[in-house]
Amino acid sequence: MSTSELPDLKLLQLFDLLYDVRSVTRAADQLGQSQPTVSIWLGRLREHLQDPLFVRTPGGMTPTPQADALIGPCREILESLRRFSAWEISFDPTTAKRRFRICMTDASHITLLPRMLAHVRAHAPGIRLEAARIDGNTERALESGEADLAIGHVPWLGSGMYQQQLYMQDWVCLANPNHPRVRSRLSMKHYCSEGHVIIAAGTGAQLLEQALLRENIERDVVLELPGMLGLGSIIKSTDLIATLPRNIGETLARVNGLAVHSCPFPVDKFAVRQHWHAKYHHEAGNRWLRSVVADLFSSKS
Numbered sequence: 001m002s003t004s005e006l007p008d009l010k011l012l013q014l015f016d017l018l019y020d021v022r023s024v025t026r027a028a029d030q031l032g033q034s035q036p037t038v039s040i041w042l043g044r045l046r047e048h049l050q051d052p053l054f055v056r057t058p059g060g061m062t063p064t065p066q067a068d069a070l071i072g073p074c075r076e077i078l079e080s081l082r083r084f085s086a087w088e089i090s091f092d093p094t095t096a097k098r099r100f101r102i103c104m105t106d107a108s109h110i111t112l113l114p115r116m117l118a119h120v121r122a123h124a125p126g127i128r129l130e131a132a133r134i135d136g137n138t139e140r141a142l143e144s145g146e147a148d149l150a151i152g153h154v155p156w157l158g159s160g161m162y163q164q165q166l167y168m169q170d171w172v173c174l175a176n177p178n179h180p181r182v183r184s185r186l187s188m189k190h191y192c193s194e195g196h197v198i199i200a201a202g203t204g205a206q207l208l209e210q211a212l213l214r215e216n217i218e219r220d221v222v223l224e225l226p227g228m229l230g231l232g233s234i235i236k237s238t239d240l241i242a243t244l245p246r247n248i249g250e251t252l253a254r255v256n257g258l259a260v261h262s263c264p265f266p267v268d269k270f271a272v273r274q275h276w277h278a279k280y281h282h283e284a285g286n287r288w289l290r291s292v293v294a295d296l297f298s299s300k301s
Contacts, residue, residue: 009081011045012074014038019071022060045087089285093124100289101130103150105203106227107248112151115296142277148286150275151293153203162281163273164290166297169204171267172249174235174242177259186241186261195222197231197240204245204270211267232256245270273296274276 020028028038046053049070052063063071104112109131118128132138132147139157141147150157151166171189175182182190196219199205212219222240225231232252235242243263244252254262274293280286 007045007048011041012078013252014041015045015074016078019063024033073173091288093288098285099128101128101132101147103132103147103153104136105134107203108151110228111247111251119292148289153270153272154275160278161275162278163275165271165273167272168269169245169247169272170269171243171263172246173261173263174249174253175259175261176235176239179239183272186264191264192217195220195240197223197234197242200226207268207270208243215265267280
């Protein structure tokens with residue numbers, strides 16, 4: 001069947017209504033049409049489907065077996081069209097049932113995700129959040145819709161992406177508050193002589209490495225970790241130093257009772273942004289999610 005042979009939408013709406021009310025007169029009233037017009041529409045639908053669809057009986061218009069078989073598919077089509085027409089119009093977080101996948105680093109699992117989750121549970125109980133890694137597949141995931149947002153320092157994302165700056169990050173150093181040699185201040189001498197724990201390919205790691213090269217600093221790396229898990233406990237139980245973006249550094253310090261020191265040499269700041277694909281810029285659910293992130297984290301110091 002070609003598209004030119006498909007029934008008009010108004011004929012499907014008539015079929016749906018007539019199946020319920022079993023009266024051409026009542027159907028005409030509810031559709032705001034004259035009875036002769038509705039009778040003409042019904043005749044066209046009968047001709048198209050090669051079936052009378054409804055027959056007159058003392059109890060009203062009774063559906064034929066063909067009508068009984070077609071009412072389900074007809075209503076599925078109408079419901080799909082309703083969802084299609086409303087897709088960009090509204091998103092009610094209080095009633096929506098939906099999963100949002102957000103690409104972020106494990107540092108953001110600690111610093112951002114708890115606040116996001118608390119907000120969603122309070123204001124959008126049917127929403128499920130899913131955290132995914134930021135990696136080489138992130139751009140493809142945003143384009144395909146597999147992921148809704150990426151939050152972090154992701155300067156390598158290509159064209160076709162929107163972005164919004166949330167806050168700037170500078171750098172701090174963490175140490176055991178009872179460190180035997182580092183007391184109230186971490187000096188350059190301390191930094192160069194103490195052992196360090198580092199995060200492999202952490203957020204902004206390239207900026208830190210560039211600063212170390214500029215200052216001709218070679219750290220004594222005692223431990224390298226793949227992520228933030230366990231970092232706070234390691235610093236608390238050793239005399240190692242960690243150099244981290246301020247947000248995760250201060251969070252780990254607060255949770256683990258660590259000392260926060262200013263970095264003794266300059267490291268370039270970087271912006272934490274949320275990123276999304278242009279295909280979903282106007283999609284109502286994506287707009288809501290972006291507004292939540294912006295409200296929670298924009299202009300964070």
